[in-house]
Each structure stands twice: as structure tokens, then as C-alpha cells.
Amino acid sequence: MFDKLKYHLRNTKPLDVIIIVTLMLGSFLPHVVYGMQLSQIDEDAQIIATVSISGEEVYSVELSEETPHEEFTLKPSKKQYNIIEVDGTRIRNKEDNSPDQLGVRRGWISQPGETAVVLPHELIIEIHAESPDGEKIDQEDDIIIPM
Known part of the structure; x- marks a missing residue:
């Protein structure tokens, strides 16, 4: 050795x-x-979670202590389903019928910049911060590369 x-x-x-x-x-x-x-986000900023299917936003909620607990089902297609759970300051993909269960295993997300993705269903849960006047606080600059 x-x-x-x-x-x-x-x-x-x-x-x-x-x-x-x-x-x-x-x-x-x-x-x-x-x-x-994360340190640059103001304390009075709102934390917003958005759920998108195939790039189209289907649900949005502010994550705060006053946000009530709720569960709802989204059906990206006839044979697919996702059960989304919101609990105060956090959100998760609680259950779905995708083969790998990566979105379910991701668990709760609550910080700006975090995402949960279910690729077979084209479902994305994103969290971002907004200023009190409703303007999105950029986490990073979007780069568009022309083809």
C-alpha cells in the first residue's frame, strides 16, 4: 500500500x-x-411559487406563513397526473405517476431559485422573489443565444 x-x-x-x-x-x-x-433578497419581498405545464403557467401562489394548506391535482394529459401540495412557506409534488419519481423525491422547496421538475409530464415548479410592487427580482440574467 x-x-x-x-x-x-x-x-x-x-x-x-x-x-x-x-x-x-x-x-x-x-x-x-x-x-x-439569497442574501440580496429584501425581507419584504414576496416569495412566489409557479407551476407550469409545457411552458404554460397553470398555478401561482405566494408562499408565506398565512398561506393555507392545500392539495390539488393537475392532469397534463389523460393518463398523467400530479398532486401538488402547498403548506405555508413551501410547496412540493406530493404524488405523480411518472416512472422515475424524481419530482416526488425532490421533496419540499421553499427558497427562491429552487425548482422541482417532472420531465415526462413537462411540469415545473419554480420559486422566485417579487418586490412588493409585483416586479420579479431577477435571480440571474437570461441569456438568449441566436441559432
């Missing part, structure tokens, strides 16, 4: 270490950016 370690240490070059450390530090960059975005 120590022979393998000595072999790897002998063959490791200084630039290899720099590259590995840089990649490890870079892997935390998305977490830092997301944290900075």
Missing part, C-alpha cells in the same frame, strides 16, 4: 497539485453565488 502511495507522490508534479486545488475550490463557486443571491 505504501509503495503505491510513494509511486503516486513521486509522479505528482507541482502543477498537478495546483490544478487539483483550483478545481476543488471552484466546485464551491455555485454554492457561494447562490448564497449571495
Whole structure:
């Protein structure tokens, strides 16, 4: 075992270490950016959850302590269904009949920028923040690349 370690240490070059450390530090960059975005949201901002099917918004609700608990069923097609549950400051895809159940396993979401996706049903639950005057607070700039 120590022979393998000595072999790897002998063959490791200084630039290899720099590259590995840089990649490890870079892997935390998305977490830092997301944290900075959350810290820029005002306390008086409204947290809004929207549910879309095939890109068309079918439901929207403000997530707050006063939001009542509710469950409702969405049917993207005749053979598909999704049971969506809203509970105060959080929302989830409680049940559906998709084969992989990724949307159900995602669980509760409550922070701006979080999403739950059910690809077979083309259903997306997104959370974003809006200023008190109803203007959406951009989490990130949309980039449109012409084809």
C-alpha cells in the first residue's frame, strides 16, 4: 500500500497539485453565488411559487406563513397526473405517476431559485422573489443565444 502511495507522490508534479486545488475550490463557486443571491433578497419581498405545464403557467401562489394548506391535482394529459401540495412557506409534488419519481423525491422547496421538475409530464415548479410592487427580482440574467 505504501509503495503505491510513494509511486503516486513521486509522479505528482507541482502543477498537478495546483490544478487539483483550483478545481476543488471552484466546485464551491455555485454554492457561494447562490448564497449571495439569497442574501440580496429584501425581507419584504414576496416569495412566489409557479407551476407550469409545457411552458404554460397553470398555478401561482405566494408562499408565506398565512398561506393555507392545500392539495390539488393537475392532469397534463389523460393518463398523467400530479398532486401538488402547498403548506405555508413551501410547496412540493406530493404524488405523480411518472416512472422515475424524481419530482416526488425532490421533496419540499421553499427558497427562491429552487425548482422541482417532472420531465415526462413537462411540469415545473419554480420559486422566485417579487418586490412588493409585483416586479420579479431577477435571480440571474437570461441569456438568449441566436441559432
